[in-house]
Amino acid sequence: MASRGRRGGAPTREDEPRREERAEQQTPAPQGPVLPPPPPVDYGVFMQGLVQAMQTQAHTQAALQAQLEAQMVLMNGVL
Template structure:
């Protein structure tokens, strides 16, 4: 008889996740146009572009820092 109690308790616990899965499956479909899947990504090319963008940003930041320092020198000389 004890085994029946365990089975009943286990099946009740197993039903709960199934109910959640059913609720997820019954969610309404999103409204709007259906888009095609995105094209495959070449991560090598993506990483090269990312590195190039980061290098460009570093060079730009260094140039702006140099320009700012030059302006500060000129301003201090005027005052």
Template sequence: MQYTYAMASRGRRGGASAREDEPRRDDQAEQQAPAPRGPVLPPPPPVDYRVFMQGLVEAMQTQVHTQAALQAQLEAQV
């Protein structure tokens, strides 16, 4: 008899008494994929990284200006 992974894994789990020719429950669960729910969506449009980076830089600049304005307000209150 060959020593298989299934035998080794059973040994580590305390000697489960499942027979070799009977599929285990977790094997059956892996084989049954759930049916997709809802409509199948088309793939998203390709990303224009130049536009994305421009928006990111603008957002970072806005954040810096806002943070500087808040810091100035805080210093004016003190």
């Protein structure tokens, strides 16, 4: 019955320091100063900016596409 404790899965004293080392490795220590939480976000303003950026991108893409098509017409006309 004395050997039952080891066979039952109880950790031996040799295993305990290893488990502590693993726990320390998995939890990174915080580095640098702790920052305050960010200010609240106004999602209406955020969405307006997002829509404006998407519209600007669409206009830029359309202008680049038109420029590319014009260059292709010129290249085909020369060849």
